[in-house]
Amino acid sequence: MDVTKAIHLLKEKGFKYTDKRKDMLQVFANELRYISAKDVQETLKPHYPGLSFDTIYRNLSTFSELGILEETELDGEKKFRFKCPTSEHHHHLICLTCGKTKEVAGCPMEQLPVNDSGFTVTGHKFEIYGYCQACSL
Structure with a gap:
């Protein structure tokens, strides 16, 4: 955007x-x-x-x-x-110090057996928190 x-x-x-x-x-x-x-x-x-x-x-x-x-x-x-300019489904690494983000390809939802549970997923969010290279020095 x-x-x-x-x-x-x-x-x-x-x-x-x-x-x-x-x-x-x-x-x-x-x-x-x-x-x-x-x-x-x-x-x-x-x-x-x-x-x-x-x-x-x-x-x-x-x-x-x-x-x-x-x-x-x-x-x-x-x-x-x-909002990210890419239309491909992805998630983010988020630095807890500076707030910078990095896109992560793939989705952990593919590994979860939610489709067999009778639960209808309408959306999800997966974020990984940590420290970018500049902030971890």
Whole structure:
């Protein structure tokens, strides 16, 4: 996902274009990691000193619901990043220090016998947490 595609999707779904939304999305375009709503607020504070945490969080939730952002929970806090550009099913390695991610091919769900259990799987999430090379030094 990128800012242009995200704005197009917002308009397509009936949401108004605003400079604040564009700038929020640009924060994610500049990051290759999961970041929190507080991170977004701190980045935008010089340009929008009155921008409330609730407004940011509400927009990030909307972006997530529309498939613009992916979300996860780290240290008890929701964090967000642009949705991966690949349409292939994959999972992520996530650094607990800096929040950077790396795609992992394959899926452990293929090894689980859930199809034989009478349970209908509608989705799943598999994340591996640890420390990237730069943070483990």
